[in-house]
Every structure is written in C-alpha cells, then in structure tokens.
Amino acid sequence: MGKKEKVSVRICVGTACFVQGGADLLLYQDFLDPVVLAGCDIHGISCISGCKDDTMAVRPPYIEIDGKVFGEMTQDKLCKLLREAVHA
Amino acid sequence: MLELNNQYTTIKRQVHTEVLKQFFQDTLVQNVDKIPIQLIPKQRIPTRCCIYKERAMVRYRIMAFLGFDIEREDDEMKSLSSYVQEIMEEDKPLSPLLTTISTACSSCPPDRYMISDACRGCFARPCLSNCPKDCITFSGGKAHIDESRCIRCGKCMEVCPFHAVVHIPVPCEQACPVDAVKKNETGYVEIDWDRCISCGKCAISCPFGAIVERSTIMTVAKKLKNRDHMTAIIAPAIEGQFPGTLAQIKHALLATGFTSVIEVSEGAHETCLHEAEELASRKREGTGFMTTSCCSAYMTLVDKHLPFLENRRSSALSPMAYTAMLAKERNKDTSVIFIGPCLAKKDEAASLGTIDGVLTFSELASLFVAKDIDVREMDATDLEDVSRFEDCREFALSGGAAACVNKRAAIGDEISFFPVNGIDRKMARVMKTWEKRPVDADLVEVMCCEGGCINGPGVVVKPSVALRLRGGNRASSPVEAMRAILKPKE
Numbered sequence: 001m002g003k004k005e006k007v008s009v010r011i012c013v014g015t016a017c018f019v020q021g022g023a024d025l026l027l028y029q030d031f032l033d034p035v036v037l038a039g040c041d042i043h044g045i046s047c048i049s050g051c052k053d054d055t056m057a058v059r060p061p062y063i064e065i066d067g068k069v070f071g072e073m074t075q076d077k078l079c080k081l082l083r084e085a086v087h088a
Numbered sequence: 089m090l091e092l093n094n095q096y097t098t099i100k101r102q103v104h105t106e107v108l109k110q111f112f113q114d115t116l117v118q119n120v121d122k123i124p125i126q127l128i129p130k131q132r133i134p135t136r137c138c139i140y141k142e143r144a145m146v147r148y149r150i151m152a153f154l155g156f157d158i159e160r161e162d163d164e165m166k167s168l169s170s171y172v173q174e175i176m177e178e179d180k181p182l183s184p185l186l187t188t189i190s191t192a193c194s195s196c197p198p199d200r201y202m203i204s205d206a207c208r209g210c211f212a213r214p215c216l217s218n219c220p221k222d223c224i225t226f227s228g229g230k231a232h233i234d235e236s237r238c239i240r241c242g243k244c245m246e247v248c249p250f251h252a253v254v255h256i257p258v259p260c261e262q263a264c265p266v267d268a269v270k271k272n273e274t275g276y277v278e279i280d281w282d283r284c285i286s287c288g289k290c291a292i293s294c295p296f297g298a299i300v301e302r303s304t305i306m307t308v309a310k311k312l313k314n315r316d317h318m319t320a321i322i323a324p325a326i327e328g329q330f331p332g333t334l335a336q337i338k339h340a341l342l343a344t345g346f347t348s349v350i351e352v353s354e355g356a357h358e359t360c361l362h363e364a365e366e367l368a369s370r371k372r373e374g375t376g377f378m379t380t381s382c383c384s385a386y387m388t389l390v391d392k393h394l395p396f397l398e399n400r401r402s403s404a405l406s407p408m409a410y411t412a413m414l415a416k417e418r419n420k421d422t423s424v425i426f427i428g429p430c431l432a433k434k435d436e437a438a439s440l441g442t443i444d445g446v447l448t449f450s451e452l453a454s455l456f457v458a459k460d461i462d463v464r465e466m467d468a469t470d471l472e473d474v475s476r477f478e479d480c481r482e483f484a485l486s487g488g489a490a491a492c493v494n495k496r497a498a499i500g501d502e503i504s505f506f507p508v509n510g511i512d513r514k515m516a517r518v519m520k521t522w523e524k525r526p527v528d529a530d531l532v533e534v535m536c537c538e539g540g541c542i543n544g545p546g547v548v549v550k551p552s553v554a555l556r557l558r559g560g561n562r563a564s565s566p567v568e569a570m571r572a573i574l575k576p577k578e
Contacts, residue, residue: 013573015340015463018331019453020101021093023549026573027556044573046464059098074093 006041007085010064014047022061024075031075032082039086089263089293092550095135096297101454102127103149104305108458111309117176120168123150141191145297148189152300155180155307158187179307182438182446185286185431186299188277193298195275196258201238201245203231206252214247263293265516265536266393285392287385287511287536288431288545301431301448301545305455308425308445312345316423319415320346321408323428324353325484325541328554329449330456335468340461342469347422348415355411356382356492357477362404364496367503367531377506377527380489382406384432385536389511389519396523400532407483408433412442427452429484429544432536448546481558486510486540490533505531510538 011025012018028042050062050069058071063078065085070077090096106123110116124146128139136142148158150168154175209229216224216231223237224244231252233244245253260269260277268283269290277298279290291299311318320341327334338349359382370378381387381402390397412424423444426433430448437443447455456463479495482488486509494503506529508515537543542558543551 011573013331013464015331015453015461016457018463019450019457019548020098023331023553023557024093027553042573044464046462059102 004039007039007082008064008066009040009042009082010045010048011042012046012048012050012060012062012064013044014051016047016051017061020060021074025061025063025073025078027075028078032079036079036082036086040082089289090259090295092547094295096295097450099127099146100149100297101450101457103146104153104303104451104454105457107150107153108305108309108454111306112313112458117169117172120150120172123168145189145192148192149297149300152187152189153303153305155302155304156187157184157302158189158300175306176310179310180302180304182304182434184281185302185434186279186284186288186291187302188279189298189300190274190276192296193276193294194296195271197256199240199255199257199262200235201233201240201242202254202256203233203244204252204254206250207231207248208250208252210249212249214249215244215253218243218247259293259295260290260299262513263289265289265511265513266389267513269299283392285385285388285536286432286435291431292545303451304434304445305447305451308447309455311423311425311445315345317347317419317421318345319419319422319424320349321352321355321411321415321424321426322349323408323426323430323484323541324351324356324481324488325429325544325547325554326427326449327481327484328542328557329429329548330453330463332463332466333468335471336463336466338471339466339469340456340463341427343461343466344455344459346425348418350411350415350418351471351474351477351481352407352411352426352428353474353477353480353483354414355409356407356480356483356489358410359404359407360480360489360492360496363402363493363531364498366402366404367493368498371530376400377529377532378402379532379534380493382483382489383534383536384430384436386508386511386534388432388435389516389536393516394519394522397519406436407480408436409440409442412440416442429537429541429546431545448544449548450546453548484541484558485555486535486538487533488540489535490531493531503531504529505533508532508534509540510543511536512538 012022048062048064048069050056050071051060061073062069062071063073065081110119124143127146128142132139134142151158151171154171207230221237221239223234225232245255266283266285268280270278270280272278291301326337330337341349367378379400381404408426415422415424425445425447426437426443427447434446437446480492482491487507490505497503506527539551542554
C-alpha cells in the first residue's frame with residue numbers, strides 16, 4: 001500500500017456530456033465501492049472533446065481513465081472499469 | 089415513470105440538437121430530410137422492428153420539435169424541408185402541448201395481474217383466501233387468475249410470499265392522474281383534451297415514446313437568430329440542471345443570445361406576498377383552507393375536475409405571470425421566454441398573453457449543445473441583489489412554496505399547512521373528497537409533480553442529483569465533492 005499510484009479519473013462535465021447522462025456520474029461517492037474510491041483520484045474536466053471527434057465511435061457521456069477515453073458511460077460501467085483499474 | 093436516462097431520451101436529445109445545429113448554420117432546409125438517415129444509419133441494430141421504422145419515428149419527432157401537431161398535420165407525401173419552410177413563415181400556437189405518434193404506440197393490452205412461473209402452488213395459498221372476487225383457481229399445481237372476474241385490486245400481489253404475481257400496467261394510462269389517456273377504436277393512444285390537465289406525466293412514462301411534446305422552440309430560435317430583444321425568465325428549478333452555478337447559467341443564457349435574464353423567484357416573491365395577505369384575511373374570516381396557485385397543472389385540474397376548489401385557490405398570479413410583468417416593465421418591447429421544467433406552463437402562457445415563448449430545460453440543453461455553450465466555462469455574472477427573493481428559489485421543491493408564504497405572513501399568525509406532494513390517481517381521488525371533508529389546515533400547497541418542479545417532465549437531471557447541486561443550504565459531504573468537480577479550473 002502507498003506505493004501504487006492512484007488511478008486518475010476525469011469526468012467530463014461539459015454541457016453535452018452532463019445533459020446526456022453525465023450528471024449521474026457525479027454521484028460517484030454514492031455508487032463506488034469505498035476501496036475503489038480510495039484508489040482513485042477523481043476530477044472534473046470541462047470537455048474531453050470526445051463529442052467533437054468524428055472518429056469517436058461512442059457517444060457522450062465521456063470519461064477518461066489514466067489517459068484513455070471511454071464513452072456512453074453509466075454508473076455500472078464506471079464501477080466495473082474502476083474496479084479493474086484499481087485492482088490491476 | 090421512466091428512469092430519466094434511457095435510449096429514448098438520448099435519441100430525442102440527438103434529434104433536437106441536430107435540428108437546432110442545422111438551423112443556426114442556415115442549412116436546415118437543405119439537410120433536414122437527411123437527419124433521420126444520419127441518426128439511424130444502415131449499420132445500426134434496430135430496437136424497433138427495423139431501421140426504416142426508426143427513421144420514420146425520427147421524422148415524426150422532428151415534426152413535433154418544429155411545432156407541428158402530428159395528429160392533424162401529418163402529410164406523408166410532404167418532405168420535412170417543406171415543413172421547415174412553413175415554420176419559417178409562421179409561428180405555431182403554444183397549445184396543444186402534446187401530440188401522439190400512433191405508429192409508435194405499441195397498443196399495450198389493458199392492465200392486468202398475472203401469475204408468473206415463480207408460483208409454487210403453496211399450501212397456505214394466501215392469494216386464494218384474500219381475493220375479494222374469488223377469481224383465483226388452481227390447476228397443474230399453480231394459481232391462475234380468472235380475467236373475467238378480476239377487478240385488478242392487487243390483493244394477490246400483496247400477499248404472495250414468492251412475489252409470483254406481477255402487475256402489467258399500461259404506463260401512459262397509469263401515469264395519468266385524470267384518466268385522460270385512452271385507446272381509440274383502433275387500439276392506439278389518444279388524449280382526451282377535455283380531461284387533460286397538461287401535466288406531461290404520460291409523455292415521460294411511455295416506453296415507446298408515442299406521446300411527444302409539441303415544441304415551440306422554433307419561435308424562440310428564430311428570435312435568437314434575428315437578435316430580437318429577449319428576456320429569459322428562468323424557473324427556480326433551473327439550479328442544478330446544468331453543470332454550473334446559477335450565475336454561470338445566467339451567463340450561458342446571455343451567451344446563447346438572450347438579452348437579459350430574470351429569475352422567476354423574483355415573481356414568486358410577489359406571489360408569496362399576495363398569498364400571505366390573502367391567507368391572513370381568510371383566517372380572520374374563518375373561511376377554511378386556501379390552496380396555492382403556482383402550479384399550472386393543478387389550476388387546470390381544478391378548472392376541469394374539481395370545480396368546488398375554485399374559490400379555495402389563492403387569487404395571486406403565478407410567479408411566471410408576475411415575472412413576465414416585471415420583464416415588460418423593464419423593457420416593454422422585449423419578448424418574454426419562460427424557461428422551466430414544466431409543460432403545463434405552456435397552457436398558462438397561452439392564456440396569459442404576456443409570454444412569447446416557453447422552453448423546457450431539456451430543450452434548453454439541446455440549445456446549449458447546438459450552440460456549443462459550455463456552462464462550466466462561463467464566468468459568473470452578477471446576479472445583483474437577490475436578498476429579497478433568494479428564499480423563493482425553494483419554490484422548485486415540494487414544501488418550498490408554503491415555507492416562503494409562511495415567512496411572509498404577519499408574525500403571530502400560526503399557519504398550519506398540508507402539502508400535496510405530487511398528484512397521481514390516488515391523490516386526485518383524495519382531493520375529490522375535500523368537497524365533503526375540507527382539509528384541516530390553513531394552507532394547502534399543491535405540486536403536481538412529486539418532489540416539486542425539480543421532478544417536472546422537462547428536466548434534464550434526476551431530482552436526486554439536482555438536489556445536491558442546488559444552493560448551499562443542503563450541504564452534506566457528497567455535495568462538497570460534486571461541487572469541487574464542477575468548479576472550473578483557475
């Protein structure tokens with residue numbers, strides 16, 4: 001413990017993400033497992049620019065975990081992704 | 089009611105955003121007929137029967153968004169671009185506010201109770217002994233319901249220890265508090281306008297998206313493009329609907345093209361003053377309870393279904409009406425646009441005549457996205473002196489309106505109040521009994537949507553999230569964390 005770096009999580013809170021379900025992700029303190037929560041460093045970011053990238057196959061809301069962008073994020077998906085990232 | 093995040097709302101927002109985007113780029117007439125194909129591409133795995141039906145549904149949604157009443161103005165041969173041209177020429181009226189897409193309707197069978205495979209045909213058989221109509225029979229070791237005798241009371245479901253009885257509702261009919269949603273002779277949904285109170289609950293309950301709002305956003309969009317003088321009057325529920333503070337939301341509206349922004353809370357303050365005064369005089373005369381009058385759906389409910397409550401309603405105008413007066417006072421040539429979570433307000437606006445347009449938060453969200461406006465990146469505007477009416481922002485929550493009236497009542501007046509937190513079928517029945525048995529309270533606060541306006545049919549964010557993003561008074565630990573996320577970086 002203590003050696004491992006925290007997983008860097010950036011939640012997109014740009015208007016497009018926020019109004020298409022991204023707002024739900026802000027409840028992360030409620031739905032994430034406390035152990036996972038402790039292993040993550042969660043920030044908000046204004047726009048990951050996912051919505052402006054035409055090559056992006058997935059739709060908002062976007063989230064970035066350790067530099068990798070994921071789309072169509074839901075509370076369940078986020079739980080799973082972060083659990084994997086923290087316990088990796 | 090449907091969970092707010094679902095495929096239907098996602099598609100709807102995509103359609104709305106795309107139409108507005110093209111409109112502001114001046115390419116709507118050329119491209120509008122391509123939008124259904126663009127949004128439902130060939131590769132898509134359809135959720136309805138096929139992609140062609142899905143495209144047809146997008147077409148109807150565009151028509152409703154442009155302001156057409158699909159039931160009346162559906163000409164299959166007419167292209168969407170001719171509809172767009174038509175809407176550029178003339179504005180459509182505010183009502184009717186709902187329209188139905190009969191081909192989207194799934195003609196759900198009448199609501200019923202069914203015994204599922206989970207039935208174990210137990211020895212106690214509480215369903216059998218508790219059914220008031222003796223319609224449960226046993227065969228093959230399982231219970232069965234005799235449909236012809238079942239009165240849909242739900243007793244069997246309540247008592248089954250295995251949760252084996254399921255209720256299969258008709259979502260739109262169940263959501264309607266006044267039995268205004270029906271099936272016509274062909275089995276498709278139809279709204280009985282003589283009964284409808286415009287609450288919008290059916291529209292947000294149908295899982296097939298067959299009941300849609302007829303938007304009037306094009307009236308507003310055209311004015312925005314012409315750079316007309318426009319005043320956005322924003323309902324108190326707006327706080328928490330967008331990623332930013334109230335001051336940032338105000339700035340975002342100015343950036344969108346509105347000339348000025350006034351909080352409806354300012355008008356709510358007037359409403360409260362009137363109601364407090366009226367309440368005091370009613371108390372002196374001992375005439376019994378008074379109800380609030382800020383909820384438009386409730387006002388229509390009284391007009392159409394509960395006429396005996398007519399004189400019980402406070403005579404104060406709604407916060408929207410007072411705010412519109414304020415806006416016109418400040419600039420008599422301004423177009424007043426109400427932005428709120430409510431559909432019923434469109435009906436009220438149509439009868440008032442001082443309101444030039446009504447938008448829902450959800451329509452505003454599409455407008456923001458189409459115009460690429462990032463609320464969180466906005467500077468905070470000066471909200472000026474709000475101390476007079478700041479507490480009226482609580483009008484958006486159940487219990488908030490009554491609290492504000494109470495605060496403005498003369499000291500020494502003990503006011504007891506009774507909240508109607510959401511009008512569903514049951515509550516509508518309870519309210520009917522008030523004719524014979526008046527409520528034992530001084531003030532009855534009525535909110536048609538459960539939880540208040542933050543749960544209205546036009547909201548973007550679930551009440552549970554919105555509540556935490558609002559104001560500072562509800563602070564608890566998660567709020568801090570959420571607000572930190574929303575704060576723009578220095």
